[in-house]
Amino acid sequence: MKYLKLAIFSIGSLFLLVTCIGLLFPSRVTVIRSASFNQPIDSVYPMLHDLSNWHYWLFDSTHPGKLLTTSSIGPGASIQVGSSKITITHDSAYYIESTWHGSKSNDQICGWRLSQDPNTPGTMLRWHYTQHLDWYPWERVGAVLNEKILGPSMDSSMARLKRHFEQQRE
Structure with a gap:
């Protein structure tokens, strides 16, 4: 009985300690990536805001995207990719935002902001997950x-998007 009480007290104390340490971590995590493209904004924007173009560049294109709505453009447009349901929530003035609902985690907010790259005649893309x-x-x-998980996938997607534009020029 003495050892049982000690085990329960130890497990409870360990859980409380880990919980307190966990509360020191932020309640919101954001992963950001940026890339430049030698394309005008009007060429890059359709690749992002139209869900039917995502198979050209999205990192999880091993799973075919299944369009869940009649429209693939604009707020409310939704697609199923793997186990994630992705819904466009905002689309205006070169900023697109979507909600990614996975089966085992909290929703993630994903956004893409396009702007004129000041160093080149191309486009600067800033992509974030929150x-x-x-x-x-x-x-x-x-x-x-x-x-560590999202960063390489985002880098891979941007590289695929760059390759897509290079192949179009050939």
Whole structure:
């Protein structure tokens, strides 16, 4: 009985300690990537705001996208990619925002901002993912890995988009 009380007290103390440490981590995590394209904004914008073009560049294109709405453009347009449902929530003036709803995690807000690149005649693309986290310690501590998981996928997608434009020029 003495060892059982010690085990329960130890597990409870460890859980409380991990929870307190987890609360020190931010409740919102954002991963950001940027890239320049030697294309005018009007060429890059349709690749992002039209869901039917995402298969050309999106990192998870191993799963075919299934359009869930009649329109593939504008707020309300929705697509299923793998286990994620992606819905465009905002689309105006070269800024597109979407909500990514996965089956096992909190929703993520994803946004793309296009602007004229000041150094070239091309386009600057800024892509961000933002995830709001619950108080659970495993979510807070695990969110540190978001950069390691999403970053390479985002880099790969931007590289695919650059290759797509290069192939169009050939």
